[in-house]
Structure formats: structure tokens, C-alpha cells
Amino acid sequence: MGRNSRAARVGLLALLLAASGAAAQDMPRCRTDPALLDLGVPLDATRRAAAERKTVRIVAIGSSSTQGYGATTPVNTYPAQIMRRLGVALSGVEIVLFNRGIGGQDTDAMADRIERDVLAEKPDLVIFQAGTNAAMRRVPLERFRRRLDIGVGRARAGGADVVMMDLQYAPAIDALPDEEAYVATMGKAAGDLKVGLFRRFAIMKTWVETGGMSWADFMTSDGLHLNDFGQKCTGKLLAEAIGRKLVDGATIVPPAK
Numbered sequence: 120m121g122r123n124s125r126a127a128r129v130g131l132l133a134l135l136l137a138a139s140g141a142a143a144q145d146m147p148r149c150r151t152d153p154a155l156l157d158l159g160v161p162l163d164a165t166r167r168a169a170a171e172r173k174t175v176r177i178v179a180i181g182s183s184s185t186q187g188y189g190a191t192t193p194v195n196t197y198p199a200q201i202m203r204r205l206g207v208a209l210s211g212v213e214i215v216l217f218n219r220g221i222g223g224q225d226t227d228a229m230a231d232r233i234e235r236d237v238l239a240e241k242p243d244l245v246i247f248q249a250g251t252n253a254a255m256r257r258v259p260l261e262r263f264r265r266r267l268d269i270g271v272g273r274a275r276a277g278g279a280d281v282v283m284m285d286l287q288y289a290p291a292i293d294a295l296p297d298e299e300a301y302v303a304t305m306g307k308a309a310g311d312l313k314v315g316l317f318r319r320f321a322i323m324k325t326w327v328e329t330g331g332m333s334w335a336d337f338m339t340s341d342g343l344h345l346n347d348f349g350q351k352c353t354g355k356l357l358a359e360a361i362g363r364k365l366v367d368g369a370t371i372v373p374p375a376k
Contacts, residue, residue: 148330149352151322156356158315162280162364168243169212169365177201177216178237180229180274181248184287184353185220189344197345198246200354201361208362217242225252226263230270238277244361245274246317248284251292251343254301263301267308275314282315283308284357287349288323290334290342315364317357323349 168175179185179198187196194203202216219236221228226249237245247270253263267283274281285305292298302320309316326332334342337349345353 146348146352146355148332148336149348149355150330151325151356152329155318155322155325156360156363158282158317158360158364159309160280160313160315162244162282162315162361164278164280165244165361166365169209173211174213174215175205175209175244176240176242177214177244177246178219178240178242178279179216179246179248180219180233180237181246181284182220182224182229182252183222183344184251184284184350185218185246185248186222187218187220187350188222189339189346190350191347195347195350197350197354197357200351201246201358204355204358205362208358209365220248223252225249225256225258226266226270230266230273233270233273237274241277242279245279245281246284246357247271247274247281250286250301250305254286254292254295254298260300260304264304264308267305268312271308271312271314280315281312282317282357282361284317284319286320287343287345288320288327289338289344292320292343317360319353322356326352 165175179201183189185196185198187193187198190196193199196218198216198218198220202214206212206214217240229247229249249267249270250263271281271283283305285302286292286298306316306318323337326337327334337346337352338344339346
């Protein structure tokens with residue numbers, strides 16, 4: 120690694136750490152086990168874009184969680200939070216994020232629109248949020264996995280990094296007989312396909328089991344969709360997970376004390 124490259128990374132790390140200090144008091148209840156924020160793979164394309172082009176293009180594709188159902192304003196949606204937090208942390212790097220969430224869609228429909236809604240934007244990073252609707256609609260696991268493979272394969276066709284986001288932990292999902300099987304299927308797919316995994320189900324479960332929250336703290340009254348806090352906290356933690364991969368050892372938003 121050349122001297123200029125090392126200097127750039129040191130400077131980027133300093134900016135990330137400075138931003139994390141300013142945000143330390145932001146949403147102090149929004150935290151989880153730090154180990155759950157490991158995406159599992161390096162984000163090489165995203166890292167190169169930040170370092171060399173000074174622009175990172177992100178596409179978030181998914182269903183109502185991505186579209187932002189439950190948030191009272193678009194700025195509270197998790198994609199908007201990612202764009203804002205990474206934009207502040209990565210000073211000098213432009214973050215361009217396209218929200219391609221469509222409420223009610225499952226993996227089949229998302230896979231079918233990858234070329235139009237994802238590849239057309241020439242992303243460096245694709246966030247692929249899936250699983251909840253498939254579980255609720257009892258999509259056979261074999262079909263679910265097959266469509267995951269197709270969707271991720273298409274999303275990677277342009278050379279982008281891919282991070283899958285699994286199911287939300289919510290009353291309507293917890294009531295299902297086999298939601299964990301869909302979570303496990305996404306985990307296995309991420310490992311087999313060598314893409315990132317944001318373990319939303321496990322993260323949200325820690326909010327209830329060890330974080331002292333009730334469902335109402337992060338869910339809307341329908342028992343399925345995220346409210347403003349749930350959306351913002353998801354965006355905050357995913358931004359931290361992405362930031363850790365862009366600069367070694369960096370933390371954008373440290374767990375509140």
C-alpha cells in the first residue's frame with residue numbers, strides 16, 4: 120500500500136471517529152451486541168468508490184421496510200438515515216442513495232426488477248431487504264432460496280457489493296411457526312454467495328431481550344412495521360456496519376453507555 124493510500128485511510132478513520140463522537144448521544148437506546156454488526160464480508164467495491172471516486176452509490180431494494188411504511192417522514196426511513204450518517208462520517212465523499220422499496224413485494228418480484236431498478240443506477244453497494252413477506256406468505260423455502268440466489272446474482276452483475284437484510288423481529292413474525300427457518304435460509308445464502316448479511320432479526324431481538332424495550336418502542340400498532348424509532352435505529356446500525364468495512368476499526372455510531 121502506497122504512502123498516499125495509507126494517509127487517505129488514516130484521514131478517513133479520523134473523520135469517522137470525529138463524527139462518532141458528535142453522535143454519541145444520538146438515540147442512546149439504539150444499540151445491540153457489536154458482534155451482530157459484522158456483515159461477514161469486505162465491501163471492496165464500496166471501499167474503492169469512496170477512496171478513489173469520492174462517491175458511493177447505494178441502492179436499497181426491498182418491500183415496505185425499505186419504502187418506509189411506518190415512518191412519519193421520509194428522513195426517518197432507514198435508507199435516508201444511512202445516507203445522512205455516512206455522508207456526515209465520510210467527509211469529502213458523496214453518498215448517493217436510491218430507495219427502491221415497494222411495499223408488499225416478495226423476493227420474486229424484487230428479483231424481476233433488479234435490472235431496471237438497481238443496475239440502472241450503477242451502484243457500488245446494494246442493500247437487498249427480503250424474507251418477511253416470503254415467511255408470512257408461506258413461500259416454500261426452496262423457492263425462496265432459489266429466488267434469493269437469482270436476485271443476488273443479478274444485483275452483483277454490475278460489480279456491486281451486496282448486503283442482504285433479513286426479517287424484522289415483530290409480533291406478526293414471532294407468531295409464525297417457522298420464521299427462524301427463513302432467517303436461517305438467508306444466513307446460509309449469504310455464506311454460500313459470499314455476500315454481506317445485516318442480521319436485523321437477531322439485532323431487533325436484542326432490543327427486547329437485553330435492551331429493555333417493548334414491541335411498542337420500535338413497532339407500529341399493526342405489529343409488523345417499524346415506527347420512526349425502529350426505522351432510524353435500523354439505519355443507524357446498518358450505517359455503522361457499513362462504515363466498519365470502509366475503514367478498518369472505524370465506528371460511526373458507538374453503542375451508548
